[in-house]
Amino acid sequence: MVKKSVYFLFFFAFISCQQQVDYRKDIASFLIPKPIDINQQKGYFQIDKYTKIITTDSLIKEATYLQKLIDASSLFKIKIDTDYSENQDTPVIVLKTLPNKDSNPINEGYQIISHANKIELIGNSAVGLMRGIQTLRQLFVDDFYSGKKRRSWQLPLVLITDAPKFKHRGMLLDCSRHFFDVGVVKKYIDLLALYKMNVLHWHLTEDQGWRIAIDSFPKLTSVGAYRTEADGSIYGGFYTKNQIKEIVAYATERAITIIPEIEMPGHSQAALAAYPELSCTGNKIAVANNWGVFKDIYCAGNEQTFTFLETVLTEVMDLFPSEYIHIGGDEAPKTRWDACVKCQKRMSDEHLKNTQELQSYFIRRIEKFLNAHGRKLIGWDEILEGGLSPNATVQSWRGQNGGIEAANHNQFAIMSPTSHCYFDYGIASTDLQKVYKFDPIPENLPKDKQKFILGGECNLWSEYIPTEDNLDSKVFPRLLAMTEVLWSYPQNRNFDEFYNRIQNQYPFLDALHVNYGLEFIPVSLKSSVKNQQVFIKITGKTNQIKTKYRWNCSDCDSIFMDIPDSLILQQSAELELEAFKNDKKYGDNLKQTFYLHQAIGSKVTYQFPYSTYYQAAGDLALVDGLLGSTSYRDGNWQGFSGDDADLLIDLGDLKQISTIGAHFLHRQNSWIMAPKFIKIQTSVDGKTWVDWGTKLSKMNPKTEKDSIETLTITTKSLDVRFIKFLAKNVKALPTWHDAAGSEAWLFMDELIIN
Numbered sequence: 175m176v177k178k179s180v181y182f183l184f185f186f187a188f189i190s191c192q193q194q195v196d197y198r199k200d201i202a203s204f205l206i207p208k209p210i211d212i213n214q215q216k217g218y219f220q221i222d223k224y225t226k227i228i229t230t231d232s233l234i235k236e237a238t239y240l241q242k243l244i245d246a247s248s249l250f251k252i253k254i255d256t257d258y259s260e261n262q263d264t265p266v267i268v269l270k271t272l273p274n275k276d277s278n279p280i281n282e283g284y285q286i287i288s289h290a291n292k293i294e295l296i297g298n299s300a301v302g303l304m305r306g307i308q309t310l311r312q313l314f315v316d317d318f319y320s321g322k323k324r325r326s327w328q329l330p331l332v333l334i335t336d337a338p339k340f341k342h343r344g345m346l347l348d349c350s351r352h353f354f355d356v357g358v359v360k361k362y363i364d365l366l367a368l369y370k371m372n373v374l375h376w377h378l379t380e381d382q383g384w385r386i387a388i389d390s391f392p393k394l395t396s397v398g399a400y401r402t403e404a405d406g407s408i409y410g411g412f413y414t415k416n417q418i419k420e421i422v423a424y425a426t427e428r429a430i431t432i433i434p435e436i437e438m439p440g441h442s443q444a445a446l447a448a449y450p451e452l453s454c455t456g457n458k459i460a461v462a463n464n465w466g467v468f469k470d471i472y473c474a475g476n477e478q479t480f481t482f483l484e485t486v487l488t489e490v491m492d493l494f495p496s497e498y499i500h501i502g503g504d505e506a507p508k509t510r511w512d513a514c515v516k517c518q519k520r521m522s523d524e525h526l527k528n529t530q531e532l533q534s535y536f537i538r539r540i541e542k543f544l545n546a547h548g549r550k551l552i553g554w555d556e557i558l559e560g561g562l563s564p565n566a567t568v569q570s571w572r573g574q575n576g577g578i579e580a581a582n583h584n585q586f587a588i589m590s591p592t593s594h595c596y597f598d599y600g601i602a603s604t605d606l607q608k609v610y611k612f613d614p615i616p617e618n619l620p621k622d623k624q625k626f627i628l629g630g631e632c633n634l635w636s637e638y639i640p641t642e643d644n645l646d647s648k649v650f651p652r653l654l655a656m657t658e659v660l661w662s663y664p665q666n667r668n669f670d671e672f673y674n675r676i677q678n679q680y681p682f683l684d685a686l687h688v689n690y691g692l693e694f695i696p697v698s699l700k701s702s703v704k705n706q707q708v709f710i711k712i713t714g715k716t717n718q719i720k721t722k723y724r725w726n727c728s729d730c731d732s733i734f735m736d737i738p739d740s741l742i743l744q745q746s747a748e749l750e751l752e753a754f755k756n757d758k759k760y761g762d763n764l765k766q767t768f769y770l771h772q773a774i775g776s777k778v779t780y781q782f783p784y785s786t787y788y789q790a791a792g793d794l795a796l797v798d799g800l801l802g803s804t805s806y807r808d809g810n811w812q813g814f815s816g817d818d819a820d821l822l823i824d825l826g827d828l829k830q831i832s833t834i835g836a837h838f839l840h841r842q843n844s845w846i847m848a849p850k851f852i853k854i855q856t857s858v859d860g861k862t863w864v865d866w867g868t869k870l871s872k873m874n875p876k877t878e879k880d881s882i883e884t885l886t887i888t889t890k891s892l893d894v895r896f897i898k899f900l901a902k903n904v905k906a907l908p909t910w911h912d913a914a915g916s917e918a919w920l921f922m923d924e925l926i927i928n
Contacts, residue, residue: 198330203675203678205309206312208675211336212334213334214331215330219288221326221327221329222327224265225264226254226255226265227241227255228256229269233269233300234254236300236307239427240307240310268293269297270296282305284296284334285306285334290331295307301429304367304429305370319682339662340630343661344374344629344630345374345656346375347634350383350444351383351465352639352640356421359376369653370657370661374425374430380441382461385413386434394444401461402460402463404463404464409463437502440502445472452473454476454510466843466844473517474520480540488547491547498550503557505556506533512529520532533560534561535560550567551563553566555570555580567587568586568587571591574591577614578618581619586628587626590630595633595656597633598635602695602809606652606694609659610655610658614659651691696761699764701768710741710768711740719755721751722737723751725750726749727747727748747767771928774798777823780821782814782818784819785814787813788921790812795923797925805880811923813919817903818903819922821899822897825894829895833926834897834927835885835887836885836926837922838871838882838884839882840880842875845907845916848875849885851870854900856894858896860896863898867887869886885901
């Protein structure tokens, strides 16, 4: 009797293990991007050793991809069969496509129809079938990706109908400024495929490194792929042709198109370090080891330049089957062309009015070469300057105006404005919610022109992304917002509902070893000025965020405390905020320095307007108590492009003042220069003015370190109501600068009036 009982328990445990049932009960709260239509029924479809994948000979590649996914997480091997009868009892996953679909984006559409013994995955094309397979992947429970192999898996019974809104859904990966190995590139191809993106825009050449092997010009990699860092170390790497073929095949298997970018005429210092005869001067230069825009670019007057580029592009086209080749075309200073005899002769021979038209000539010539080889050209929106090439597609990054201009001329455009699509920017400027609000179709674009907007891209420039973990934390979770923006239709999108789905993706991403970052700065800090007092309101970004604060200064209480309804700034100090999400610390502590002075809330009148791109708090930016950091994107700096900061400050009544000054940012690689000098005058009535003094900047303009310079002038205490404050912009960048002659930026934050 005992033996029978033991046997029964063993048998029951064995059967229970065999029949473990675990499937998603609410798929609408998991899928990203959101499908057009989801309908879930009760019950599940079981995948085990008896299940078969049924397909046709033409779809064996797609069936094999699905087979590998299932086999990798299972204790059984699933079979593929091209012979299927509706009457057989074996559970099946049927893969098929609909006939006679055209090449519109709808060809990526698909349906999933499942029953207890059959799943039908129907694509409008083979590509659409692959998109459906990715949705099927998300229907598995998280354990499917964790390495825990089972004897069976269950999928919920569903009816899903889906198709993308935009044809072009991409991510730019810059492997030139920092080099990512083959494994990282493949990882991102997998992640793009999983979330139904369809383009990897692969940035392969830059000032800081040439990353693609070119047989005809071996020094591009032997010299151009490596740079000497400031500490003397050597940094670099490149992809062999075999590695590129391997990556392209890997992407093709997952229905991802790789569009290579070969930069020209600018961002080419690595190539010119290898072959200086292609520059305007012919001088020997090094591969760049810092960031910015450099004045040495390909010589447009040298016929050898075009022979070189056509040879390079021929080898590139042999490796990449993509319809498009990206040629950059952005940030190309014309200083060398202005002084180059060959370039000036080219302009004369071609009847070109200026160097902008010379760049247009350059781009048109390259486009003609690509078109002759059955390819199309994409370039950044600078290719519009001097006249757009006849068939070029514009990638609009400086806002959406470049894309609008192209569309209005019946040419295609891809939208990737810095405001929403630059994921190398911190979440302080571009967080998850802001990305989700992105619409590639501008509001002011006529309806009949909207068809020329192909879609969008998120861009990952890698100056400050040196490792895979850094890359992950920049991309995720923001990529999830971008993929839904580009796939799902606006009427189907709601951020709060999307945010809840994001939370369900994190175990999935953990299983895939994605080191995702924050969704947003967890704490919202808003200051206001009333009656010359600074009021600070602090709230968590969502109700899941709890926050504590403390003041840091020599005589402050340094204990973290609960947040009151509002804080009043009592003295100059640093405010530190600590955030928690679901009782776990969320992100680094946020620190904001406040400066209390006599001009808080005063009226400031501007002789020249500040830039709409860098306006901080507008007319209160210089008198709101908030100090900027060394990050020019922190929202506290007010920028003047080519103009002085020429201000009139009204303190409201007479005050005893002895010190007047301000803070200025210096970041010469971003064209932000400290002022030449400040000049100050004061008045008690606004009519009679007294010279307070002039002070020269001591900042070394060539310094590459991001620096803040505080310029003040102190005298004996005087009665003051009105202040004329002039900070003199250097106007044009100096001759030694890589963007010599371009307008310099003057960045200013809080006034110092005490």
